[in-house]
Amino acid sequence: MAINSLTQRPAWTALEKHYQEVRDLHLRTLFAEDPKRGETFALDALGIYFDYSKNRITNETLKLLLDLAESSGLKERTTAMFSGEKINITEKRAVLHVALRAPKGSSIVVDGQNVVPEVHEVLEKMASFSNRVRSGEWKGYTGKRIRNVINIGIGGSDLGPAMAYEALKHYSDRNLTFRFVSNVDGTDFAEAVHDLDPAETLFIVASKTFTTQETLTNARSARDWSVKALGSEESVAKHFVAVSTNAQEVSKFGIDTANMFGFWDWVGGRYSYDSAVGLSLMVAIGPEQFYEMLAGFHEMDEHFRTAPFEKNLPVLLGLIGLWYNNFFGAETVAILPYDQYLNRFSAYLQQLDMESNGKHVDLDGNVVNYQTGPVIWGQPGTNGQHAFYQLIHQGTKLIPCDFIGFSQTLNPIKPHHDLLMSNFFAQTEALAFGKTSEEVAADGVADYQVPHRTFTGNHPTNTILADRLTPSMLGKLVALYEHKVFVQGTIWHINSFDQWGVELGKALANRIVPELQSAEEPDLHHDSSTNTLIQRYRKARKA
Numbered sequence: 001m002a003i004n005s006l007t008q009r010p011a012w013t014a015l016e017k018h019y020q021e022v023r024d025l026h027l028r029t030l031f032a033e034d035p036k037r038g039e040t041f042a043l044d045a046l047g048i049y050f051d052y053s054k055n056r057i058t059n060e061t062l063k064l065l066l067d068l069a070e071s072s073g074l075k076e077r078t079t080a081m082f083s084g085e086k087i088n089i090t091e092k093r094a095v096l097h098v099a100l101r102a103p104k105g106s107s108i109v110v111d112g113q114n115v116v117p118e119v120h121e122v123l124e125k126m127a128s129f130s131n132r133v134r135s136g137e138w139k140g141y142t143g144k145r146i147r148n149v150i151n152i153g154i155g156g157s158d159l160g161p162a163m164a165y166e167a168l169k170h171y172s173d174r175n176l177t178f179r180f181v182s183n184v185d186g187t188d189f190a191e192a193v194h195d196l197d198p199a200e201t202l203f204i205v206a207s208k209t210f211t212t213q214e215t216l217t218n219a220r221s222a223r224d225w226s227v228k229a230l231g232s233e234e235s236v237a238k239h240f241v242a243v244s245t246n247a248q249e250v251s252k253f254g255i256d257t258a259n260m261f262g263f264w265d266w267v268g269g270r271y272s273y274d275s276a277v278g279l280s281l282m283v284a285i286g287p288e289q290f291y292e293m294l295a296g297f298h299e300m301d302e303h304f305r306t307a308p309f310e311k312n313l314p315v316l317l318g319l320i321g322l323w324y325n326n327f328f329g330a331e332t333v334a335i336l337p338y339d340q341y342l343n344r345f346s347a348y349l350q351q352l353d354m355e356s357n358g359k360h361v362d363l364d365g366n367v368v369n370y371q372t373g374p375v376i377w378g379q380p381g382t383n384g385q386h387a388f389y390q391l392i393h394q395g396t397k398l399i400p401c402d403f404i405g406f407s408q409t410l411n412p413i414k415p416h417h418d419l420l421m422s423n424f425f426a427q428t429e430a431l432a433f434g435k436t437s438e439e440v441a442a443d444g445v446a447d448y449q450v451p452h453r454t455f456t457g458n459h460p461t462n463t464i465l466a467d468r469l470t471p472s473m474l475g476k477l478v479a480l481y482e483h484k485v486f487v488q489g490t491i492w493h494i495n496s497f498d499q500w501g502v503e504l505g506k507a508l509a510n511r512i513v514p515e516l517q518s519a520e521e522p523d524l525h526h527d528s529s530t531n532t533l534i535q536r537y538r539k540a541r542k543a
């Protein structure tokens with residue numbers, strides 16, 4: 001039987017006791033008792049206004065959560081991460097995405113070496129390449145300029161650049177077309193290139209390991225497509241560049257390592273889009289704006305590293321999430337950006353959070369006896385309002401939500417933005433305060449409808465309101481969630497930086513590939529379900 005110290009710690013048991021006392025408190029009561037709650041349960045930092053007043057917490061809850069953070073060694077572990085200690089113990093690696101945005105001239109030492117100069121060397125190489133593509137100086141094999149850039153990657157080598165490209169599209173060069181191919185389903189590749197001229201198309205193959213089945217399969221199909229049209233293997237040098245930590249595999253694939261942009265094993269895939277993995281983004285928005293984004297990341301890093309816990313955005317966001325996850329039994333968190341440019345943000349956060357904190361064993365190898373990472377989901381408002389908000393308002397599940405919005409739109413077409421933001425404010429208000437059956441009846445609603453039209457309210461939300469979605473703000477928001485994941489992972493005492501859970505499926509798929517491809521009927525040794533499914537697939541495919 002595993003012994004888990006977390007649930008036995010005084011800070012934890014105090015929270016359990018406190019939960020029993022406040023679990024039924026209603027936000028209506030909390031707001032009525034404290035007319036200034038909406039101002040005091042808020043934090044204004046780095047251009048982000050974080051309103052956490054519509055949460056089922058009191059001052060005592062916050063105090064106890066902060067005690068939990070203190071007693072979990074969060075400060076020490078943060079220092080360990082920022083100073084390059086190998087806190088990813090199962091892979092014996094440092095965890096240094098913060099070094100990717102460390103300013104030139106600063107120093108972070110790993111294995112006796114300051115890594116910051118290397119980071120800036122790669123950034124400069126990326127900047128020079130991006131400028132050449134953007135200006136038309138980098139030409140394709142036939143002499144035509146590059147008009148299309150396709151990033152091939154998956155997981156962290158896709159979601160980050162794809163999300164950030166969408167988020168910052170407003171700042172991108174509209175003469176260039178950007179696409180992102182990730183799925184091993186050939187449809188993804190086929191649809192991405194069907195209307196493109198190979199002579200004008202550049203592929204960025206992004207893979208930390210350069211061994212990922214999906215990425216290499218897509219990269220090979222891309223090379224076949226490109227070389228076939230351009231008529232020579234020599235064209236590869238003009239139409240393919242790589243982003244990887246694995247120079248050997250890059251050159252085995254046929255990409256000149258002169259056209260490779262490196263990064264390091266201390267950058268996790270899901271923490272990597274501000275490294276060379278963001279090359280497609282840099283080509284899209286240009287080096288200057290990419291650097292602005294890095295500065296935003298760095299500002300949040302410094303805030304997280306230095307601000308006292310009670311005024312620390314990632315710490316508060318992490319603790320409030322943990323309160324619902326571990327004490328209220330909430331299983332999920334909805335991320336609801338009210339900005340169409342953030343339409344891939346929740347998909348990005350899914351990998352960031354779920355691959356990081358989807359762990360059932362703690363750092364000492366014990367099976368945990370408490371909940372770890374939540375299910376992350378969501379999509380931009382107002383679309384979600386007409387799809388799944390019904391369940392958040394009136395279903396039986398508790399779903400804490402993060403609402404993210406901006407005071408200024410990048411597309412000022414009247415009256416859209418005021419309408420969008422009126423929904424943004426109305427939703428958190430409705431979720432918190434609901435509508436009582438007395439209020440519903442007073443509206444003259446027929447008796448039989450009253451229970452159906454009653455809103456209990458008391459649904460918790462965070463509101464993140466910033467002025468404008470800029471490259472710097474995107475960096476701050478991503479770093480905010482990166483560190484929120486770190487805060488929670490630290491308290492849960494798990495390794496947020498490995499991802500062994502994806503390995504079994506990969507290994508089994510590799511075993512099945514020859515069984516699908518063999519001309520002979522294969523001798524199948526799976527369970528009866530898998531055997532039957534494979535046989536059916538083989539038969540139907542032949543038909």
Ligand code: F6P
Pocket residue numbers: 154155156157206207208209210211212215269270355499502
């Ligand atoms: O899904 C597992 C994973 O290793 C992710 O962590 C990673 O982001 C993705 O695969 C892609 O890996 P790579 O960049 O090595 O191709």
